[in-house]
Amino acid sequence: xxxxxxxxxxxxxxxxxxxxxxxxxxxxxxxLFDRRPHLGGNCHTARDxxxxxxxxxxxxxxxxxxxxxxxxxxxxxTEFGPFVNRVRAVTPRGxxxxxxxxxxxxxxxxxxxxxxxxxxxxxxxxxxFRTGRERNFEEVALSLVGEELYRNFFHxxxxxxxxxxxxxxxxxxxxxxPLRFTYxxxxxxxxxxxxxxxxxxxxxxxxxxHPAIELRLGEGFAxxxxxxxxxxxxxxPIDACYGGRHGKLSYRTVHWTxxxxxxxxxxxxxxxxxxxxxxxxxxIEYKHYTPWETHERTLVATEFSKATGPEDDxxxxxxxxxxxxxxxxxxxxxxxxxxxxxxxxxxxxxxxDMHMVVEESLAFAARLxxxxxxxxxxxxxxxxxxx
Ligand code: UDP
Numbered sequence: 497x498x499x500x501x502x503x504x505x506x507x508x509x510x511x512x513x514x515x516x517x518x519x520x521x522x523x524x525x526x527x528l529f530d531r532r533p534h535l536g537g538n539c540h541t542a543r544d545x546x547x548x549x550x551x552x553x554x555x556x557x558x559x560x561x562x563x564x565x566x567x568x569x570x571x572x573x574t575e576f577g578p579f580v581n582r583v584r585a586v587t588p589r590g591x592x593x594x595x596x597x598x599x600x601x602x603x604x605x606x607x608x609x610x611x612x613x614x615x616x617x618x619x620x621x622x623x624x625f626r627t628g629r630e631r632n633f634e635e636v637a638l639s640l641v642g643e644e645l646y647r648n649f650f651h652x653x654x655x656x657x658x659x660x661x662x663x664x665x666x667x668x669x670x671x672x673x674p675l676r677f678t679y680x681x682x683x684x685x686x687x688x689x690x691x692x693x694x695x696x697x698x699x700x701x702x703x704x705x706h707p708a709i710e711l712r713l714g715e716g717f718a719x720x721x722x723x724x725x726x727x728x729x730x731x732x733p734i735d736a737c738y739g740g741r742h743g744k745l746s747y748r749t750v751h752w753t754x755x756x757x758x759x760x761x762x763x764x765x766x767x768x769x770x771x772x773x774x775x776x777x778x779x780i781e782y783k784h785y786t787p788w789e790t791h792e793r794t795l796v797a798t799e800f801s802k803a804t805g806p807e808d809d810x811x812x813x814x815x816x817x818x819x820x821x822x823x824x825x826x827x828x829x830x831x832x833x834x835x836x837x838x839x840x841x842x843x844x845x846x847x848x849d850m851h852m853v854v855e856e857s858l859a860f861a862a863r864l865x866x867x868x869x870x871x872x873x874x875x876x877x878x879x880x881x882x883x
Contacts, residue, residue, distance in 0.1 A: 499525040499708070500868060501724075505717045506530055506731035508537020510840030510853045510875070512703040513569075514729060517861030519708035526709045527725070531716035534697060535704060537731075537840075538811065539850060541695030547756055547793040549783045550695050554809065555750055555799065556766065556780050557696060560686040561851035567688040569854060573702030576690030577788045581683040583766045586774075587648045594768060595683060596645060597676040604645070611677040618675070621645065636667035640675060652772030657801050658748060658814065666815060672847075686851075691785055722835060727868035731840035733810055734826045742825035745845055746818075747810035752780075752797040761796045776800050813845045820882060827881060830873045839875035846881065 500523060504511035507530035515526035534540050538554035558581045561567050570576070585594040592600045601607070601614050609617060621642025630636045637650050650670070654662045658669075674685065682689070692699045704711060719737065722728050730737050735745045755761070765784040769776060780797045783789065804810045813819070823845055830838060839860060841848045848856070860875040874881065 497523070499523055500726040501525045501527065502868070503717060503722070503725040503728045504528045504731070505728060506537060506840065506842070507532075507535045507700075507704070507711065507713060508731060508840060508853075509539055509700060509703075509850055510731045510843070510857050511729055512536075512700050513854055513857035514839065514861055514875075515709050516703050516706060517858065518864070519706040521861075522708075523866065524708060526706075527712060528704060528709060529712045529715050529717040531714070533714040535711065535713065536697045536700045538809070539696040539700065541692075541697050543695075544756075544782075544795050547783075547791060547795045549791050549793070549795045550786050550789075551782050551795060551797075552696070552785070555752075555811070556782075556785065557850060558684070558689065558691060558785075559850055560684040560689040561855075562687040563851065563855055564688075565858070566851050566854050569858065570692075570699065574692040574694065574699035577693040577786060579691040579785060579787065580689050581766075582681055582764065583683055583768060584764060585649055585653075585768045585770050587770045589648055591767075592649075593681045594649070595673045595676060595681075596641065596649060597681050598679050599681060601677075604648070615677045618642070618645075618677075631667055632663045633665035633667055633669050634662040637662065637670045640670070649770050652774075653768060653770040653777060655772055656775075656777050658812075659801065659803055664816065669847075693786075693788065725835075727871060728836045730836055730838050731843045733842045734830070734838050734845055735822070737836070737838075738826055738829055742829070743822045745822055745826075746814040746816065747804040748801050748812040748814060749804040749808040750777075750799050750801050750811055751808075752799050755796045755798075757794050757796065758792065759794065761794050810842060813841070813847055815845070815847070819845070823881065827874075827878060831878075833873075834869060837871055837873050837875070844874060844876065844881055 502524055504515050507528040511528055518524040519526050539557050540553045541550055542553055544551050583594045585592050592604055598614055602609055622639045625638035630639045637646050658665055762781050766778055766780055768778045776798045778799045782795050783791045838844055856875050864871050
């Protein structure tokens with residue numbers, strides 16, 4: 497029997513994993529399109545020609561998961577170097593450990609608290625702001641940590657990162673950042689953490705390297721071509737798939753200025769600048785992401801955040817109430833249409849980390865029967881798109 501020909505729009509992690517699963521199953525020919533000339537989407541990495549440092553071209557990515565199956569999966573395609581993410585915040589009151597943990601609390605307030613004392617102390621700080629009706633970022637953050645920590649660690653950074661008042665953002669964003677009453681200062685607290693020794697692009701090349709997978713890099717996918725394929729998996733922005741006819745979904749984008757210097761510029765991977773007056777959000781020193789390498793020179797990227805214009809790459813889905821209303825129109829449209837399914841960060845308009853993308857693509861593949869006509873429209877159940 498002729499294999500079914502499946503187009504994948506976007507050659508990032510979500511499509512690469514899904515294509516690999518279908519390719520291994522047999523009976524499918526998978527064609528991966530990407531308008532960019534490389535694999536990996538926003539996870540792409542490349543060595544900087546001048547310094548030799550591995551750079552995450554579209555911003556730092558640290559792989560972390562507590563799901564053993566996901567960890568085993570990515571380890572099939574690359575060796576991971578040991579890396580645990582530790583971030584510091586440069587605040588108006590000095591440099592502190594982030595996420596807020598017992599070290600941060602004791603140093604920031606000049607105290608010597610035990611975990612239990614710190615928990616009670618922070619609960620008191622948040623008490624005046626707890627109404628039981630906290631919804632937006634500011635309300636939730638204030639109720640969790642109180643005014644002083646909020647002003648020094650969250651308000652300015654969030655305003656810069658998202659370009660709006662924190663009171664206009666969903667409370668869920670703050671939930672990405674843990675609040676800890678121990679000295680544990682790793683950002684993610686996942687069981688498995690690391691960075692591929694040779695970067696993410698070779699890992700994704702490994703995933704996409706299969707006789708039934710064909711790569712069309714540097715080639716955009718014109719929507720009119722869908723009819724040439726038995727099915728299309730779309731990991732680009734869902735609104736772009738429909739020509740934006742129900743309005744645009746909003747995203748933040750990031751851009752960087754780079755400096756190449758001798759030696760060590762900041763002594764660590766990432767310093768967040770939390771003050772509103774500082775125009776950038778963070779400084780990234782890439783060589784510290786590969787502690788198994790030594791480099792005489794260094795590359796520092798200063799990150800700025802702004803609204804996504806027509807020429808910019810979308811990064812962070814904003815998911816304002818208006819966006820979610822717009823999203824409902826596109827989801828409704830997708831539901832009515834056969835032959836196309838959406839996945840990944842942009843395809844499902846959600847704030848996904850790499851491990852979630854791998855997990856979702858593996859689970860999605862497991863839900864796909866042999867007949868493309870029966871394939872679901874989204875990689876996850878629809879209600880997850882709105883939660
Ligand atoms: N955040 C903050 N101060 C910080 C770091 C993060 O207020 O120093 C807030 C900010 O709103 C950010 C959110 O917490 O968008 C989630 O942070 P995370 O580090 O997960 O962001 P990402 O990894 O996506 O850049």
